[in-house]
Amino acid sequence: MAAKPRKMNADAALVLEEFVPYRLSVLSNRISARIAELYQAEFDLSVTEWRIIAVLGRFHALSANEVAARTAMDKVTVSRTVARLLERKLLKRKFDAGDRRKSILDLSASGTRLHAQIAPLALALEARLLSGFNTLEHEALEALFDKLESGLASLS
Incomplete structure (x- = not known):
């Protein structure tokens, strides 16, 4: 059954705590902050440093622009990091x-x-984060991420 869409008109109020982009951003920031505590304490790395290491560990031999594109970080942040x-x-x-x-x-x-x-620790942290999900919920989450990615293209 499809979710009931919110009323979309010029008079509709923006209820921030129900606004999907805001909720995703806040959740991402909270998760990143928790994980950053580990990276900082154990490896003296910031989240941005780990993201670049993770991307280069996966894809290898990239330009700074390609790193910026894969991490969705701005070029100045990538350059400094x-x-x-x-x-x-x-x-x-x-x-x-x-x-x-x-x-x-x-x-x-x-x-x-x-x-x-770090990679095995990152995977263990992800497993703990998702430990309350059953297989169907995890698959549904992945499908929802894919749908959000597809929906992003329609914003262009």
Whole structure:
């Protein structure tokens, strides 16, 4: 059975706590903050640093623009975070021989080791977060994420 849609007219009040984008943002921020406590305490990493390490651990050899696109972070945040990770020698950068403005980022050996340490912990945290879901609910959540992604395209 389809959910009853909210009344959509010019006089409709925005009830923030029922507004899906707001609820998703707040929930995401709360989850990220909890997880960040672990990353910071155990690995001295911020959430943005971990996101970049996670993306490069999964996809490898990306430009900063590609990292920004995959993480949905702005380019300035990515640039600053990459600089910190390069300074800590968790990333390596190769410059294009023909155009030194173009560079490719990847995990260094120490970044790869760190990723291998954190990834299982991240998966365990996700499992704890979803522990109240049965299989059907988890599948439904995944389907809802897919529908939200598809709906996002209609906002363009």
